[in-house]
Amino acid sequence: MGTRSVTKDLFLEERRQEILRRVNELGRVSVGDLSQEFCVSEVTIRADLQALADSNLVVRTHGGAVTANRALPDISLSSRLTQQVREKDRIGEAGAAMVMDGDAIFLDSSSTALAIARQLKGRRHVTVISNSLAVAQEMLDAPGVTVVMPGGTLRRETASLIRADSLDALRRFNIQKGFFGAHGLSVPEGLTDVSADEADMKRPLVAMCRRVIAIVDATKWGRVGLASFARLDQIHCVITDSHVSAEWMDQVRAQGIEVIAV
Amino acid sequence: MGTRSVTKDLFLEERRQEILRRVNELGRVSVGDLSQEFCVSEVTIRADLQALADSNLVVRTHGGAVTANRALPDISLSSRLTQQVREKDRIGEAGAAMVMDGDAIFLDSSSTALAIARQLKGRRHVTVISNSLAVAQEMLDAPGVTVVMPGGTLRRETASLIRADSLDALRRFNIQKGFFGAHGLSVPEGLTDVSADEADMKRPLVAMCRRVIAIVDATKWGRVGLASFARLDQIHCVITDSHVSAEWMDQVRAQGIEVIAV
DNA sequence: GGTATTTTACGATTTCTTTCGGAAAAGCGC
DNA sequence: GCGCTTTTCCGAAAGAAATCGTAAAATACC
Numbered sequence: 001m002g003t004r005s006v007t008k009d010l011f012l013e014e015r016r017q018e019i020l021r022r023v024n025e026l027g028r029v030s031v032g033d034l035s036q037e038f039c040v041s042e043v044t045i046r047a048d049l050q051a052l053a054d055s056n057l058v059v060r061t062h063g064g065a066v067t068a069n070r071a072l073p074d075i076s077l078s079s080r081l082t083q084q085v086r087e088k089d090r091i092g093e094a095g096a097a098m099v100m101d102g103d104a105i106f107l108d109s110s111s112t113a114l115a116i117a118r119q120l121k122g123r124r125h126v127t128v129i130s131n132s133l134a135v136a137q138e139m140l141d142a143p144g145v146t147v148v149m150p151g152g153t154l155r156r157e158t159a160s161l162i163r164a165d166s167l168d169a170l171r172r173f174n175i176q177k178g179f180f181g182a183h184g185l186s187v188p189e190g191l192t193d194v195s196a197d198e199a200d201m202k203r204p205l206v207a208m209c210r211r212v213i214a215i216v217d218a219t220k221w222g223r224v225g226l227a228s229f230a231r232l233d234q235i236h237c238v239i240t241d242s243h244v245s246a247e248w249m250d251q252v253r254a255q256g257i258e259v260i261a262v
Numbered sequence: 263m264g265t266r267s268v269t270k271d272l273f274l275e276e277r278r279q280e281i282l283r284r285v286n287e288l289g290r291v292s293v294g295d296l297s298q299e300f301c302v303s304e305v306t307i308r309a310d311l312q313a314l315a316d317s318n319l320v321v322r323t324h325g326g327a328v329t330a331n332r333a334l335p336d337i338s339l340s341s342r343l344t345q346q347v348r349e350k351d352r353i354g355e356a357g358a359a360m361v362m363d364g365d366a367i368f369l370d371s372s373s374t375a376l377a378i379a380r381q382l383k384g385r386r387h388v389t390v391i392s393n394s395l396a397v398a399q400e401m402l403d404a405p406g407v408t409v410v411m412p413g414g415t416l417r418r419e420t421a422s423l424i425r426a427d428s429l430d431a432l433r434r435f436n437i438q439k440g441f442f443g444a445h446g447l448s449v450p451e452g453l454t455d456v457s458a459d460e461a462d463m464k465r466p467l468v469a470m471c472r473r474v475i476a477i478v479d480a481t482k483w484g485r486v487g488l489a490s491f492a493r494l495d496q497i498h499c500v501i502t503d504s505h506v507s508a509e510w511m512d513q514v515r516a517q518g519i520e521v522i523a524v
Numbered sequence: 525g526g527t528a529t530t531t532t533a534c535g536a537t538t539t540c541t542t543t544c545g546g547a548a549a550a551g552c553g554c
Numbered sequence: 555g556c557g558c559t560t561t562t563c564c565g566a567a568a569g570a571a572a573t574c575g576t577a578a579a580a581t582a583c584c
Contacts, residue, residue, distance in 0.1 A: 012529070028276065031573080041531055046574070061273040062538060062573060133398055140395075140418050149423055151413035151431055156402050161411055165431030169413055274539070293563080303541055308564070324548065325563065 030064035087241045088115040090262040103176045109160030110181020112215040133159040162197040178209030184223030185216045190232045192225035199227035206230045218243035292326035349503045350377045352524040365438045371422030372443020374477040395421040424459040440471030446485030447478045452494045454487030461489035468492045480505035
């Protein structure tokens with residue numbers, strides 16, 4: 001029946017690539033159509049869509065999938081913040097507790113990094129290096145904290161600066177600890193982000209930090225984003241919440257990484 | 263326009279997305295209309311509206327739904343309190359009018375520069391270079407505008423970055439116009455600022471701008487701040503308000519400087 | 525042999541509809 | 555204004571159809 005052009009036998013990766021291309025082109029795809037197009041069973045297509053959805057490349061719906069921009073917005077920002085504010089705060093406390101007076105630390109543009117910043121407000125002689133507008137804004141009323149930002153181009157999605165022309169200027173700082181949020185944490189890929197630009201920004205910073213601390217809530221474990229910015233052996237510590245399976249934590253601890261579940 | 267009927271079979275997510283779009287566009291929707299439009303029962307529509315209401319995306323009413331009054335508290339500067347808002351806005355308009363599509367411009371951390379930024383929101387292919395957090399924050403929802411910030415240390419009083427380690431990175435931009443607020447404008451001292459650090463930041467930037475535009479309201483004329491950052495012969499244009507004496511303006515015009523009083 | 529991929533089978537889940545009792549708005553007579 | 559009826563709208567329940575996920579079997583490939 002498959003009189004369409006794509007009767008060719010495709011490898012799994014090729015098929016998923018093609019599905020992704022189609023979603024981005026048409027905005028939506030249905031399981032039934034794809035099944036006919038590629039001459040595979042619907043179960044296979046569902047597995048494909050599931051995989052793409054796991055990487056946040058498409059949004060799964062009943063009967064098919066749509067592009068992210070056609071999907072419903074997440075729970076509104078305010079309610080999501082209130083929902084997870086407890087966990088974020090606890091992660092923020094744990095992170096802030098690791099910062100000594102006199103330290104220079106890096107905070108990225110994740111919301112968890114912002115939580116750490118909030119906990120640092122009363123500190124003195126702390127230098128915060130960050131590419132996040134929100135972190136800088138937050139520290140406006142923290143007179144004991146010096147804030148340094150690398151230059152760059154504003155990325156709207158995260159209110160952060162990317163494509164820094166010269167991170168060299170930061171090399172004169174001896175950055176004791178770097179706190180990095182991530183979109184995914186997995187053993188083979190390490191820390192990943194959905195934005196290649198953001199990852200490009202973080203990669204050299206990871207190398208500049210004496211101690212790299214990943215801050216990832218339970219939902220991020222096992223997920224893989226578009227671009228990797230830190231291998232697992234570059235990470236010294238992971239701060240997460242208590243909803244992570246012991247199995248996963250053991251797997252990461254086996255790599256010699258400290259795991260703190262708050 | 264308006265009555266485009268949707269007979270297509272939509273996924274649940276798509277239908278809700280479309281409903282949300284309609285609510286935000288029209289302000290209100292009715293259960294009956296939506297039921298006909300999407301060819302589903304009213305019960306289904308009610309479930310949709312309920313779901314959207316649960317996420318605070320719409321407000322449920324009898325017979326339909328209306329937009330959620332999304333009054334997100336803006337965390338921008340409290341500079342709106344000043345009584346010179348009107349004049350600031352007019353100066354902002356005059357400044358924005360000088361910016362062409364395709365331009366790269368510099369905006370400093372003055373409140374008048376922020377007023378210019380507000381007027382640039384709808385523009386496309388404009389690059390704004392600024393050391394002001396407020397300007398960057400303001401442009402977060404201006405997708406046609408590229409924002410570039412030089413790196414530096416946060417100065418709390420003005421929410422700006424100073425002591426940039428490498429303005430060299432900005433030299434690759436051909437900055438057509440630079441808008442500089444100042445604490446004082448006088449013939450012998452030129453443009454002055456109260457902060458030496460801030461002045462140190464602006465001085466090289468003045469040299470990098472093809473056209474230097476000073477934005478100073480009437481109160482700044484004849485005043486002299488701590489540190490000078492631009493001689494009068496480096497300035498090409500002054501935007502000010504109409505409360506400046508003709509005598510002052512003539513004196514500056516005599517230097518070959520264009521003076522615009524709004 | 526072994527591994528990776530896909531299919532088939534089937535019970536579970538989601539989505540949508542119809543139905544129905546009750547609540548909310550709208551008319552209406554006063 | 556006040557009570558009354560009528561209409562509209564709501565939410566819950568139950569059932570039908572489509573879709574889903576899982577797990578074991580089948581196929582392909584090395």
